[in-house]
Amino acid sequence: xxxxxxxxxxxxxxxxxxxxxxxxxxxxxxxxxxxxxxxxxxxxxxxxxxxxxxxxxxxxxxxxxxxxxxxxxxxxxxxxxxxxxxxxxxxxxxxxxxxxxxxxxxxxxxxxxxxxxxxxxxxxxxxxxxxxxxxxxxxxxxxxxxxxxxxxxxxxxxxxxxxxxxxxxxxxxxxxxxxxxxxxxxxxxxxxxxxxxxxxxxxxxxxxxxxxxxxxxxxxxxxxxxxxxxxxxxxxxxxxxxxxxxx
Numbered sequence: 562x563x564x565x566x567x568x569x570x571x572x573x574x575x576x577x578x579x580x581x582x583x584x585x586x587x588x589x590x591x592x593x594x595x596x597x598x599x600x601x602x603x604x605x606x607x608x609x610x611x612x613x614x615x616x617x618x619x620x621x622x623x624x625x626x627x628x629x630x631x632x633x634x635x636x637x638x639x640x641x642x643x644x645x646x647x648x649x650x651x652x653x654x655x656x657x658x659x660x661x662x663x664x665x666x667x668x669x670x671x672x673x674x675x676x677x678x679x680x681x682x683x684x685x686x687x688x689x690x691x692x693x694x695x696x697x698x699x700x701x702x703x704x705x706x707x708x709x710x711x712x713x714x715x716x717x718x719x720x721x722x723x724x725x726x727x728x729x730x731x732x733x734x735x736x737x738x739x740x741x742x743x744x745x746x747x748x749x750x751x752x753x754x755x756x757x758x759x760x761x762x763x764x765x766x767x768x769x770x771x772x773x774x775x776x777x778x779x780x781x782x783x784x785x786x787x788x789x790x791x792x793x794x795x796x797x798x799x800x801x802x803x804x805x806x807x808x
Contacts, residue, residue, distance in 0.1 A: 563586035563587060563588050563622075564587055564588060564589045564591075564623070564624055564723065564724060564755060565586065565587035565610075565621070565622070565623055565624075565724060565755075565757075566586045566587075566620075566621065566622045567583060567584055567585050567586070567610070567619070567620070567621050568584045568619060568620040568621075569582045569583070569584055569618065569619045569620065570582070570583040570584070570606070570609060570616055570618070570619035570620075570621065570629075571583075571616060571617045571618040571619050571632075572602075572605055572609055572614060572616050572617055572779075573617055578779055579602050579605045579779050580602050580605055580606060580609065580616075580779045580780075581778070581779040581780045582619075582780060583602070583606060583619070583776075583779070583780060583781055584781070585774060585781060585784065587724065587755060587757060588755075589723075589753075589755050590753040590755055591755055591756070591771060591772060592750045592754075592755075592756045592758065592769055592770045592771055592772075593756070593757050593758065593770060593771070593772045593773070593774060594758050594760055594765065594766035594769075594770035594772070594773045594774070594787075595607075595757065595758065595759045595760070595773075595774045595776060596759075596760065596761070596763070596766055596773060596774070596775055596776070596802070597775055597776035597777055597782075597802065598777070598802060601776040601777050601778065601779065602776055602778075602779040602780075603728075603729075603759040603776050604728050604729070604759060606759075606776070607649065607726045607728050607757065607759060608728075610647065610726060610757075611644060611647055611649045611726055612640065612644040613649075615634075616629055616632055617632055618631065618632040619631075619632060623643045623646055623647075624646070624723070626639075626643060628640070628643045628644070645673070645720065646722060646723045646724070647722050647723070647724050647725070647726055648717035648718060648720060648722030648724075648725045648726070649717060649725070649726040649727075649728065650710070650713050650714050650717050650725070650726070650727045650728065650730050651713070651728050651730075652728055652729045652730065652732050652733055653733060654701070654706075654709040654710055654712070654713045654733075655713065656701040656709055656712060656713060656716075657701075658700065658701050658702060659700075660700070660701075661697065661698050661699060661700055662688065662693065662696050662697050662698070662699055662700075662701070662704070662712050663684055663688075663697040663698060665701070665712060665716055666680075666683075666684045666687065666688070666712070666715055666716045666719050667680045667681065667684050667719075669716065669719070670683070670684075670716075670719040670720065673720065674720065680719075683719055684697070684715075684719070685697075687715040687718050687719060688712075688715055690715065690718075690745075690748075691711040691712070691714060691715045691745055692711065693708060693711055693712060693715070696708065696712075705738060706733060706734045706735075706738050707734055707737075707738030707739070707741035707742055708741075710730055710731070710733075710734065710738075710741075710742045711741060711742060711745055713730075714730070714742075714745055714746075723755060724755040724756070724757065725749070725754055725755070725756045725757070726756075726757050726758075727746065727756065727757070727758040727759065727760070728759050729759050729760060729761060730742055730746070730758075730760075731743060731760070731761075731762055732761060739762065743762060743764075743765050743769075746758065746765065746769065747765070747768075747769050750769045750770075758770070761806070763791075763803075763806055763807060766787060766791075767787045767791050768787075770787055771786065771787075772784060772785065772786060772787075773785065773786070773787050773790040773791075775790065775794075775796070775798075775799045775802065777798050777802075782796050782798050782799060783795060783796040783798075783799045790803075791803065791807075
């Protein structure tokens with residue numbers, strides 16, 4: 562059984578259709594790269610899955626449990642519990658500027674995990690994982706963009722999510738700092754973390770993902786393994802997009 566199953570997901574803002582009948586599945590251990598031009602619906606898709614946007618229609622199941630059924634949601638407690646099985650990292654870090662790195666990890670975790678006594682140890686382990694334990698008591702303003710994004714990844718991992726959603730995690734970074742963050746994503750992929758990654762980094766999509774989804778006009782125009790998508794795309798829109806970004 563697929564861990565995440567999405568069928569005919571629809572979302573519009575006023576009269577503008579942003580997602581139109583989006584369907585795909587994610588199995589445990591999958592690393593799926595979502596590619597496509599700006600405005601194709603990639604970020605909106607992640608926000609709908611993370612319950613940051615309300616959909617207009619469709620079905621989503623998480624580990625066999627209904628999360629969205631014909632556009633309808635379960636009771637608030639179930640809805641929170643299911644969305645809580647996912648973690649998300651945004652383009653713009655979203656760290657709390659008035660908190661240290663340590664506090665950025667621990668405080669949200671304690672708020673969503675009452676009685677959690679393992680916060681300090683989890684924080685240490687995850688900051689060591691992303692190479693930033695020495696920055697535990699530093700404020701975000703003293704960090705580089707790459708370091709901020711690595712903190713954001715560690716914060717998302719605090720809840721031990723079963724799937725991680727990344728919304729263009731390197732788009733705000735220069736090439737040197739991009740490498741820092743992609744290194745963490747590749748390490749998570751090697752550890753078999755289930756991931757859905759919206760990215761414009763074609764090297765990551767080609768090397769680290771086991772499937773690629775190409776989105777155009779709010780729909781999945783083509784999907785397949787990177788070896789097929791990058792060398793012999795079947796859809797002319799996919800071919801045109803790749804020709805524009807691979808040069």
